Amino acid sequence: MTEQATKAEVDRVAAAVRNRVLLHTIENKGGYLCQACSSAETLATLYLRVMHLGPSVGPLIPREFDGVPNSGRPAGSGSAYNGARDPDNDRFLLSCTHYSLGLYATLIEVGRLDEHALDHYDRDGSTVEQIGAEHSPGVEVTTGSLAQALSIGLGIAFARRERGDRGRVWVYMSDGELQEGQTWEALSLAAHHGLDHLGVYLDANGGQCDGPIRDVHEIEPIVERVRSFGWDVHEVDGHDTDALAAPALEPVPDKPLFVVARTCSWRGIPSLASRANKHYVRFRPGEDELALKDLDLSPEEARS
Amino acid sequence: MTTIERVSRPYAASLVEFARNRPEVYCLSADLTNSVEIDHFKATFPDRFISCGLSEQSMMSVAGGLAREGLLPLVHTFAVFVTRRPYDQIAMSIAYPNLRVRLMGFLPGLTTPGGVTHQAIDDVALMRILPNMTVVDCGDATEVETVLEATADVDGPVYCRILRGSVPRLFREPLELGRARVLEVGNDICLISAGICTGEAMPAVAALRAKGVSLGHVHVSTIKPFTDEALLEAVGAARRGVITLENHLVTGGLGSSVAELMAEQAIGTRLIRMGLRDTYAHGGSLPYLLDFYGLAARHVVSTVEQLTGEHFGIELTPVSGDERGPVAERAEAL
Numbered sequence: 073m074t075e076q077a078t079k080a081e082v083d084r085v086a087a088a089v090r091n092r093v094l095l096h097t098i099e100n101k102g103g104y105l106c107q108a109c110s111s112a113e114t115l116a117t118l119y120l121r122v123m124h125l126g127p128s129v130g131p132l133i134p135r136e137f138d139g140v141p142n143s144g145r146p147a148g149s150g151s152a153y154n155g156a157r158d159p160d161n162d163r164f165l166l167s168c169t170h171y172s173l174g175l176y177a178t179l180i181e182v183g184r185l186d187e188h189a190l191d192h193y194d195r196d197g198s199t200v201e202q203i204g205a206e207h208s209p210g211v212e213v214t215t216g217s218l219a220q221a222l223s224i225g226l227g228i229a230f231a232r233r234e235r236g237d238r239g240r241v242w243v244y245m246s247d248g249e250l251q252e253g254q255t256w257e258a259l260s261l262a263a264h265h266g267l268d269h270l271g272v273y274l275d276a277n278g279g280q281c282d283g284p285i286r287d288v289h290e291i292e293p294i295v296e297r298v299r300s301f302g303w304d305v306h307e308v309d310g311h312d313t314d315a316l317a318a319p320a321l322e323p324v325p326d327k328p329l330f331v332v333a334r335t336c337s338w339r340g341i342p343s344l345a346s347r348a349n350k351h352y353v354r355f356r357p358g359e360d361e362l363a364l365k366d367l368d369l370s371p372e373e374a375r376s
Numbered sequence: 377m378t379t380i381e382r383v384s385r386p387y388a389a390s391l392v393e394f395a396r397n398r399p400e401v402y403c404l405s406a407d408l409t410n411s412v413e414i415d416h417f418k419a420t421f422p423d424r425f426i427s428c429g430l431s432e433q434s435m436m437s438v439a440g441g442l443a444r445e446g447l448l449p450l451v452h453t454f455a456v457f458v459t460r461r462p463y464d465q466i467a468m469s470i471a472y473p474n475l476r477v478r479l480m481g482f483l484p485g486l487t488t489p490g491g492v493t494h495q496a497i498d499d500v501a502l503m504r505i506l507p508n509m510t511v512v513d514c515g516d517a518t519e520v521e522t523v524l525e526a527t528a529d530v531d532g533p534v535y536c537r538i539l540r541g542s543v544p545r546l547f548r549e550p551l552e553l554g555r556a557r558v559l560e561v562g563n564d565i566c567l568i569s570a571g572i573c574t575g576e577a578m579p580a581v582a583a584l585r586a587k588g589v590s591l592g593h594v595h596v597s598t599i600k601p602f603t604d605e606a607l608l609e610a611v612g613a614a615r616r617g618v619i620t621l622e623n624h625l626v627t628g629g630l631g632s633s634v635a636e637l638m639a640e641q642a643i644g645t646r647l648i649r650m651g652l653r654d655t656y657a658h659g660g661s662l663p664y665l666l667d668f669y670g671l672a673a674r675h676v677v678s679t680v681e682q683l684t685g686e687h688f689g690i691e692l693t694p695v696s697g698d699e700r701g702p703v704a705e706r707a708e709a710l
Contacts, residue, residue: 140472140507141472141473141474141508142474142507142508142532143474143508143531143532144531145474146474147444147473147474147475148473206473213440213444213469213473214468214472214473215468216468217464217468220437220440220465220468220469221437222437223433223434223435223436223437223438223440223441223465223469224437224438224440224441224444224469225441226434226437226438226441227437227438227439227440227441227442227443227444227445227449228441228442228444228445229441230426230438230441230442231441231442231444231445231446231447232445234447235445253433254431254433254434254437254465257431257433257434257435258431258434258437258438260429260431261428261429261431261434261438264429265426
């Protein structure tokens with residue numbers, strides 16, 4: 073919403089994110105590819121149509137690691153890629169930071185990060201970590217230990233309301249995080265305090281590390297459960313960028329917003345569908361070519 | 377024997393004073409508002425009171441979010457619930473980003489009437505090993521009254537063990553972060569105590585000194601950072617041994633801190649750590665529990681006797697209920 077993008081532009085960015093992450097996963101011999109497949113449209117929609125962000129104030133070439141927060145050294149700088157702090161600007165918290173690869177790719181495609189930034193990914197001494205910490209591009213809070221970002225976002229939203237800020241606080245979560253008790257503590261408390269400028273986009277791709285969520289620890293019915301906690305809940309096709317953007321346009325007074333984005337973790341790359349392990353993709357010989365073919369990419373593009 | 381002054385609810389009033397001219401101070405409560413003496417704050421500054429209910433894990437991350445926005449969240453519950461259940465949240469949502477959050481832990485160690493589930497016997501250890509965390513163990517009413525001011529400028533999280541109810545006043549000078557209190561100077565043995573143990577040990581120290589033992593006594597309130605030169609000096613002066621005394625396991629807290637200090641400074645004196653020794657405790661009154669687990673004044677005497685090889689024939693009068701404060705305040709409900 074920095075500049076309202078057309079649906080065609082959002083869709084282009086989502087497709088480019090998926091392509092970039094696939095090519096990177098092949099080159100890197102592994103990656104969180106399925107998370108990028110499920111989240112590409114949501115992240116593109118958030119950056120281009122939902123969030124009101126200032127221009128990036130982070131360096132296009134990612135910083136090298138220069139220390140963890142301690143006395144005299146403030147908390148991380150990853151949020152600089154989401155713009156300077158401003159009472160009118162939104163904030164973005166990535167809860168499931170193993171999705172960082174998809175976030176980095178999104179930042180590249182929306183022009184907030186250099187196009188070669190993924191060359192730094194998972195390199196020793198780089199801030200472009202696999203599981204981003206708050207020095208990593210676009211990562212504001214260190215939430216690789218899952219289900220803490222919603223509570224942190226609650227605290228930020230509470231403080232911003234006290235201050236009279238108009239900007240909203242967005243938390244992007246994965247559905248497996250609904251198994252953590254802390255998520256329900258936070259859902260309950262956010263509704264209790266009527267934080268209507270707090271919003272969640274949930275990537276409901278139905279998968280977790282051990283396999284399908286329905287087999288590991290069923291969390292449905294998500295919509296009814298979260299609604300019963302007092303949130304304004306919307307269930308949308310998580311690959312339809314218009315549908316993803318719509319709920320954010322009409323906030324309900326005193327109710328936080330929860331968008332359940334129903335997604336597919338092999339979206340665009342059907343050859344991934346039969347993989348047992350979708351949490352972290354390592355291609356066996358030949359599989360990478362099938363995936364490239366799914367996206368109409370040539371092996372040359374993978375090597376370039 | 378002079379009567380020790382007791383102060384009723386020292387935290388309650390000092391918190392309100394601390395917050396009065398600091399609009400950034402917010403109180404978070406986990407369903408124990410009266411029990412942790414923040415009812416007065418709630419009544420005085422209702423808009424800065426955030427009721428979280430029974431959700432300690434989320435409460436810690438919420439505090440992290442508030443601190444990121446420049447507020448100063450003071451998180452209140454019992455010490456055991458501050459430190460055990462939400463440990464990962466403290467580490468990742470507060471300590472790693474080095475946020476200015478104050479974790480106020482009430483009823484430390486054996487001071488709770490609540491039994492094993494309510495006894496924070498490992499809280500100092502848990503907080504001390506977290507990078508960026510400062511740890512303070514209050515020993516009397518003055519320290520409870522002044523700990524917020526003393527730590528106000530700390531650029532990072534602080535864990536405080538707080539005493540509630542009727543609390544004895546042992547010291548006149550306010551708590552100073554990083555500064556131990558040298559109560560007695562001696563060249564044979566140095567007793568280093570923290571929290572309520574200092575007051576418990578005082579009669580024993582007085583009796584032993586009266587018998588001619590050159591016994592030093594140092595009260596430590598800042599467990600981390602543990603860098604006070606006065607401590608090193610006191611420990612270095614003790615020719616026959618050092619004793620630590622804490623309302624906590626002997627591992628990970630004061631005793632371990634002193635052991636590490638002595639090892640790193642090559643002070644080769646005998647060290648005896650008094651405290652809970654690899655055991656959980658059980659429910660009971662504080663005098664009973666201190667006696668049962670070997671933390672009472674008479675145990676200080678016997679430990680000194682063990683180090684000196686002498687027997688002093690000291691008879692310590694058990695402290696009566698009246699001297700410990702009104703029964704109604706002692707038998708505090710949770």
